Amino acid sequence: MNEARRSAAALEVRGLDVYYGHSHALQGVDLTLESGVFSVVGRNGMGKTTLCKAIMGLVTVSGGSIRVRGEDVTRRPPAQIARLGVGYVPQGRRLWRSLSVDEHLRLAGGMRPGAWTVERIYDTFPRLAERKDHGGGQLSGGEQQMLAISRALLTNPHLLIMDEPTEGLAPVIVAQVEEMLLRLGEDEDMSVLVIEQNIGVATAISRNVAIMVNGRINRIIDSARLAADRDLQQRLLGVGLHAELEPDLDVAEAGAEAKPAPAPRRDGPIRIYVSNPTIPTRWSQPVPIARIEAAARTLSTQVARLDETARRKREPVAAQTAGPPVVLVVGTLDTKGVELRYIRDIIAESGLRTRLVDVSTSGRHSSCDVSAQEIALNHGRGGPAVFGSDRGAAVTAMADAFASWLRRQGNVAGVISAGGSGAASLVAPGMRALPVGVPKLIISSVASGDVGPYVGPADITMMYSVTDVQGLNSISRAVLANGANALAGMVRARLEGREAKERAVGAGLPSVGITMFGVTTPAVQKIAADLRDDFECLVFHATGVGGRSMEKLVESGQLAGAIDLTTTEVCDLLMGGVFPATEDRFGAIIRTRIPYVGSVGALDMVNFGAPETIPERYRGRKFHVHNPQVTLMRTTVEENERMGRWIGERLNQMDGPVRFFLPEGGVSALDARGQPFWDPDADAALFRTLERTVRQTGNRQLIRTPKNINDPDFAAAIVSAFRTLFGRTATRRRQAR
Secondary structure, X not given: OHHHHHHOOOEEEEEEEXXXXXXXXXXXXXXXXXXXXXXXXXXXXXXXXXXXXXXXXXXXXXXXXXXXXXXXXXXXXXXXXXXOOEEEEOOOOOOOOOOEHHHHHHHHOOOOOOOOXXXXXXHHOHHHXXXXXXXXXXXXXXXXXXXXXXXXXXXXXXXEEEEOOOOOOOHHHHHHHXXXXXXXXXXXXXXXXXXXXXXXXXXXXXXXXXXXXXXXXXXXXXXXXXXXXXXXXXXXXXXXXXXXXXXXXXXXXXXXXXXXXXXXXXXXXXXXXXXXXXXXXXXXXXXXXXHHHHHOEEOOOOOOOEEOOEEOOOOOHHHOOOOOOEEEEEEOHHHHHHHHHHHHHHHHHOOOXXXXXXXXXXXXXXXXXXXXXXXHOOOOOOHHHHOOOOHHHHHHHHHHHHHHHHHOOOOEEEEEEEEOHHHHHHXXXXXXXXXXXXXXXXXXXXXXXXXXXXXXXXXXXXXXXXXXXXXXXXXXXXXXHHHHHHHHHHHHHHHHOXXXXXXXXXXXXXXXEEEEOHHHHHHHHHHHHHHOOOOEEEEEEOOOHHHHHHHHHHHOOOOOEEEEOOOOHHHHHHHOOOOOOOOOOOHHHHHHXXXXXXXXXXXXXXXXXXXXXXXXXXXXXXXXXXXXXXXEEEOOHHHHHHHHHHHHHHHOOOOOOEXXXXXXXXXXXXXXXXXXXXXXXXXXXXXXXXXXXXXXXXXXXXXXXXXXXXXXXXXXXXXXXXXXXXXXXXXXXXXXX
């Protein structure tokens, strides 16, 4: 019985009717939430709040049924429904003014055991920890919403119902709630039903969106389609629409399989419109179109949407523009104002639009287009987290705030900065968040050293400043002018070629990422040759940053699939080599669900530098000197078992189409019969552990082949599997119907 409940839908509403006197508020509502996050939107008075109250037992249900994880909760008392694992964040928050934050939380905690504790709430919402002794009536609107959400989370619900969670909040706080909902959606033990009027939030957090009209679910629509189609938004949710809408074309007929609507091509800005920018009353007049236009916001394409239990593919920010393209000149204006304005003026003289952005942490005000105070508001804890006495913490916080702000700008044509190591640390994380192709340039005194920590997997250009960026002189003027003109040239060339590029991309081939190492080169060459007529093959050298670069393109929606043949970076991550992956290796594949064909390429070796750099604990192991600067160490049975578990656990998180190949004839050119790293026992331990760890399904399969990874037949099997998966990407089960 318990197993059946776990496999049942998180929420199933069938034929639900609710009356207020003679008014038929809910009229045969049907809704199913399998898992994850699901949004319901509609104008005021359409029955959204009544739906929440009916599920919670706060209004009398006249007909129909409500099931939570398979258990019928129709007409049960609210307290009993809450004890069964249903949490509720009501519209208007409904806090006790006389109780402190801590008293609210202690009162709610302990109803049901689970992962959410008061301590975890304070870790998740540091602002509440700072205000723990303040009364509910002393909190700001955003803080009240955090507390209302926290109060519900402390009941450790299986199903969380949130009624207008962003109502009346500032845009910065709305963004924080948005991100929190995305994180909650990744919790496999919790599903979330969100009632919203803000279409931007509703479409950002949910794969599908239900539209409520006159007490009914009029349709369930793909969130990408709704977000991109202004006319559809106005038709479904605009002011003055009171008649019946057109028949539901997006919901399949009874007994038929529901097919997701294809996402439209997005060639322009996405504007999100709210039909009531201010809270209406019974005496309110229809809101003028001009006010709706003024209150609209541009949807950030860097806010991921959930695709079932994983995030959907993100689109490049560069594809979305809000107004004319703009070049951002970013830096610490309290110390580098003269230099940054010099750069700004040169770029402006080239005819490009510019914005001067201050990321100073001193708290002093400067003349600019975007102040440091405005940037700081984008940090999760606001200005106090940024303008503190600890300079290191302030720089880190401002870097986070700038990256968050930059993700929400839809018309960035390029970014340039100048300064020392502090300035580079402030702007580089934000630059790395932009898609590949958007020009990014840092002029810095640290650019002649190791720039890896600043550049990472992004296409950031770093220019050495020669003299310190401190005042204008004959040298600094020349270097800064070269940097400004270089960025202006990149931006102008990109803008002037955009139309032709978009035509070429529209008629071009889908891109696929392939990972390669020297010892898997023959396989990659054969795969790329076999695919080149149908795909643009982008090959990434698996040296730590190569895998990150491929996954960055996956995350930004620039790759249609991945052939992750060479996963050797996992060796260096787990064993301390010099080309390590990060802990988020495979994360972009998990979140985007693109077609994925992987293998265990070069998992037979850990990379070190010259022989004298090898850690003492590895003395006596089997080594191969690749060149004077690179020494390879053969992995053992125990290390292969460890890697098998690590990779297998991440494969289990992939909900997209997955085929993972195990070459029994060796995982690299050195791991072939008669070669230095030939070790069938170590390879068998890797394969055996993967097979024990991975939960294989029709969509996720391990495939053994008796060939070496560089054998032409192995490459042919990879190509065949990828072509099959790529043809199946349109077939996806719907999360909610």
